[in-house]
Amino acid sequence: MDSTGIQQDTAQKVAIAKLNAVLGPKGMLTTVEDCARYASDQSGLVGTPPVAVLRPASTEEISAVLAICNRYGLGVVPQGGRTGLSGGASCPAGVVVVSTERLTGIIEIDEEAMTLTAWAGTPLETVQNAAREVGLEYCVDIGARGSATIGGTIATNAGGIRVLQRGMTRENVLGLEAVLADGSIVSRLGKTVKDNSGFDLKHMFIGSEGVLGFVTQAVLKLHRHVPGTATALFALPDHAAALRCLNVARETFGSRIVAFEGMWPDYWDFVCHATTLATSPLEDRYGFYVLIEVDSETGRAEEELEELFAELFERDIALDGVLAKSVAEAQTLWKLREAVGEVDDDFGHHINFDIGVSPSALGAFCDAADKKLAALEEAGATLKVGHIGDGNVHLLVAHDGSKAAEHRIEAEIYALLQIYNGAVTAEHGIGRIKAPWIGYSRSPEELAMMRALKAQLDPRGILNPGALFSEG
Ligand SMILES: Cc1cc2nc3c(=O)[nH]c(=O)nc-3n(C[C@H](O)[C@H](O)[C@H](O)COP(=O)(O)OP(=O)(O)OC[C@H]3O[C@@H](n4cnc5c(N)ncnc54)[C@H](O)[C@@H]3O)c2cc1C
The missing domain is CATH 3.30.70.2740 (Alpha-Beta Plaits)
Incomplete structure (x- = not known):
């Protein structure tokens, strides 16, 4: 029985009819073929095709949709770009998907406040490009940037290649709007940098993987775009040398280190030698490989990286290295690192x-x-x-x-x-x-607190059942 006192399958049918009335044919997919495409994310966890795919186009529609699902006890899997690697967007049986694919677009760029407000379904790369067009940058960056959405990156608190310099997604969100399981809208889309008026509730939704609320919009923090970057690959004896390399690099570059990525020989040999996923620019094989990208206001980034390499070589920290001399060469070096996204078939x-x-x-x-x-x-x-x-x-x-x-x-x-x-x-x-x-x-006390929060905000457990906590 659901909360209205009717049988579960009858409740589902009534709910679907009510959802259809709210969303119309454009906003809802129900055929088996259509729904099958939304069953799984990229984690490898094979999901079950959802009962329906709901595609609301506004916060109000999401609110109405969640209120109906809550009333009839229908489980909801929030979905963005389905690039997730932990099965958070793969569907268990009997749920509906609420997708953000019609909730897209940039709402505003405020160059003075250095913020960008976007709908949750906007692809990360679209946001990055829009910011760059006005000389600013949104610094969250991951390999799946073309498909991953702002809502998905917020729900997973995505990290990526610029965490060292700019932090995780959490550090790059200023304001947020979310809809709770019962349909209530919690909106705080201000651009206030300093706000100590009570709990900072946005952090509850960031990294909550869709189990506490549905993210609809966000105000993102931008930084000034520094056009002068340089990229190099260093070959080192081992991981310990990589840490020494990072320390030496910090002395020169401080917070100008954009990325510092490491590759162990097992990975290197697989992508460069066992497969053709990437091409090694080095003649020999080494105990560890580091990809470093730095930026510079003065246009000396390349020179500075060369000086860094000379020092590392002198101190026996680096054994070999390659400095990219063009954007294309930098991309070839990045391919070595990002090939991890393509190993599945061969591995x-x-x-x-x-x-x-x-x-x-x-x-x-x-x-x-x-x-x-x-x-x-x-x-x-x-x-x-x-x-x-x-x-x-x-x-x-x-x-x-x-x-x-x-x-x-x-x-x-x-x-x-x-x-x-x-x-x-x-x-x-x-x-x-x-x-x-x-x-x-996480300790039992931490888990108990998480569950208490979930029970308070989503007492019927409709939001992303089975994610985060095994039993929903
Ligand atoms: C090639 C590749 C490289 C990657 N690199 C990185 C990386 O470097 N760093 C990193 O952190 N991740 C990385 N990922 C993982 C993935 O891209 C991120 O987790 C991303 O944030 C997921 O975004 P998405 O829009 O695809 O979300 P989805 O996969 O659709 O969903 C992810 C989770 O968020 C929830 N969710 C989605 N949208 C909303 C919403 N609007 N409101 C509430 N909950 C929502 C879903 O229910 C699910 O639990 C990579 C993935 C691939 C395939």
Whole structure:
């Protein structure tokens, strides 16, 4: 029975009819073929086609839609670009999808306040380009920028390649509007930098993976665009040298380090040698590779990187290196790092760990993980690549595709992670895939508080059931 006292399947039918009345044919998809496209995100977790795909085009329509779903107990999976890597947008059976694909566009750019207000369904790249057109920058940047949406990046508190310089999405959102499960609209779209008038509620929705509310609009923080960037690849003996390299680079560049990305030899050999996903610009193979991008107001970025390389070479920190001399060369270097988004077909069944530990402990954690995995029958090859300046490694572990192997490997890695006081997800989110493991990162008291918040804001548990908390 639902809250209206009618049988569940009857309730669903009544709800669908009411949703249809609100959204009309343009705003709702119900055929099996149409719905099948919305079943899964890019995590590999195969979802079930939703009962219907709802495509509201305004905050008011989302409010009306959620109020109906809440009344009839219909589970809702919020979806943006479906580029998520944790199964948060993959559907369990019997839910409807609420997609932001008709909730797109830039609402305003305020050059003086350095803000951009956008609808949740706007692709990240559209926002980046619009900001650049007026000489400003939105600094959240991830490989999936073409499809990932502002709402999705907020809901997952996306990280990416510029966290070192500009922080996670959380640090780049000034205001936000969200709709709660019962349809009430919580809107704070101001551009106020300083506001201590009570709780900063936007942070409750950022990183909440669609379980507390549906994000509809956001005011994003922009920075001045610094056109002079330079990119280099350094080959190093090991991860410890990469940390020394970062420290030396900080002495010269400070907060002008835009990105500092690391690649372990297992990953390098796979994308450059075992496959043709990327091309190595180096003659030899090394113990570690770092991609560094810096910016400069003075137009000396390239020269400064050359000087940095000379110093690193002198101090035996770097063994080889390549400096990009053009935008095309910089893109070729970035391809080495971003090829991780294309390994799936060649690497076969694998677990994609998104580990966060203290940057200083990352090397030791990876060494310990390698040792553990080498002794584990269920574990195959590994690939390690990540935002090492942030202590975030994407560790891919191949296995035979069985649930048993997957579980064994996960249990070993997360148990090791607890020793390092790390996070089971640094940036992709818990979603459905990591929901059983959240307790390895969060204490029972923290989890109880999260559940209390969820129960208060979504007492019927309609928002993204099964995400974040296993039982919805
Ligand atoms: C090639 C590639 C590279 C990537 N690189 C990075 C990276 O460097 N850093 C990183 O952090 N992530 C990365 N990702 C993961 C992914 O792009 C991010 O998680 C992104 O933020 C998801 O955005 P989306 O619009 O696709 O959201 P979806 O996948 O549609 O949804 C993700 C989650 O957010 C919820 N959600 C979506 N929209 C809303 C909304 N409006 N309101 C409430 N909840 C909502 C969903 O229910 C789900 O739980 C990468 C993915 C790929 C495929």
